Amino acid sequence: MKLKKRAKVITVGTIILFANIYPYPLLHSSAEEISLVENTVQLKSLTISEFQLNQTFSSDVSSYTANVSNEVERMSLRLETKDETSSVTINGEIVESGVETVLPLETGENIFHIVVTNGTETSTYTLTVIRAPNDNNQLANIMLSSGELAFEPAVTHYNVNVDSKISNITIKPKVAAETSTAKINGDVIGEKGYTMELPVGNSVVSIVVTAEDGAERTYQITINRAEEKNNSNDKDIEGQKQNPDSKVNEEKTPIQNPDNSNQTDRLDSPQQSQNNRTMPTMSGSFGTEVEEQTKANLSNLTISDGTWDNSFTSEEYTYHIAVDTDVTSVTIEGNPEENDAELTIDGIETTNSATVAIGDVAQTVISVAVTYENDRKTYVLVFDKDIDD
The missing domain is CATH 2.60.40 (Immunoglobulin-like)
Incomplete structure (x- = not known):
């Protein structure tokens, strides 16, 4: 709506001549109307609760922008018109003047077209909100x-x-x-x-x-x-069992000894047969284990948290480490004796350290392996928590 303000301007003049004075009648000018037009089909205010616009709002400025972080997922927009009879829409949807409207914000550019109209005249505003993309890659x-x-x-x-x-x-x-x-x-x-x-x-x-x-x-x-359990000892024992087809307990015909006619010769019993047999040397727990000299050793091994049961030595392979129940991860650092040796901590190839998870269980087993040429040595760290499984 345009309001017309009217004003009357009256000019009064008197002319005085020196020497001879001629009085002139008072001149009255006709009233002149000057029209001043004010547009009321506009926004009186535009406010947002969550963030600030790039500039202060003015009814005569039609374009605004704002940049927000990804955490801002919506905005609360309040629009107020100058004229109560005017209506306002946002992207074609009617909203109530002076009432807060909540609008969602997508990642990237969000454009809002705001139109104020009284049915005859119209004012348009554009609001652009740019929401940053999410950087959470966890x-x-x-x-x-x-x-x-x-x-x-x-x-x-x-x-x-x-x-x-x-x-x-x-x-x-x-x-x-x-x-x-x-x-x-x-x-x-x-x-x-x-x-x-x-x-x-x-x-x-x-x-x-x-x-x-x-x-x-x-x-x-x-x-x-895990590998399937293969009990080689059972196989060896099975191989040592007498073939059921051979009847070792069957009585044999006595053979006369030329020197002793009363002496008989029988097959050795299974036990005697085994005693007379030469058994192969077996590795591990079944036989003699030959220890070879290896260079796949650690010179030191440290952890960021926990108490060792024994001090570390390169020749001892298993350690128990007590940790508090709230410990969820530790950093393990080891240095091989040989510079060219490879180090693997809990399956992670590393130069000297790695951070590993400690489960919420009574025991978490972590392996630290050193490989040098054809040799490989594995140290086992058992992290103990005071938790009942």
């Missing part, structure tokens, strides 16, 4: 169909042991942000997770999480499937 959890994994979002390397009977495993990671994506070994993950075959030994699984802004984070799981 996982919230990793679920496994077999094995145990104490997950922490900040820890990216894990070691999981499964029984020899487990021939495949299903892995289902959960991203921390809905806008992030995850792939396992380069493949898209289905709704039910990712299923893979497990050969005996170590299998490495890589989970790559990509945030909305393109930032990536890789989680690695080394899954160790």
